[in-house]
């Protein structure tokens with residue numbers, strides 16, 4: 001995996017010195033500085049939704065409010081649409097049937 005973009009990230013880090021967190025529910029965003037990360041809201045002040053601050057896969061921060069896929073590992077960080085578009089389904093989780101019980105256990 002090429003790291004040619006590292007300098008770019010570093011430049012951006014220096015110039016902007018900041019990242020963004022986005023609400024997974026309403027899409028609202030806020031900027032945050034790495035040195036003040038512990039002050040970043042973990043829930044959205046507008047709707048109470050969870051704020052996504054770092055990639056859940058590789059833990060890299062991101063700098064675009066519209067980032068859907070991680071800039072670093074390219075994995076999807078959140079649903080491409082917020083609740084304003086298509087509701088994120090919280091129910092409908094797959095329930096697994098317990099494995100057949102072994103009478104010999």
Ligand SMILES: [Zn+2]
Pocket residue numbers: 023024025026027028044045046047048049
């Ligand atoms: Zn929100």
Ligand SMILES: [Zn+2]
Pocket residue numbers: 055056057058059060070071072073074075
């Ligand atoms: Zn990632």
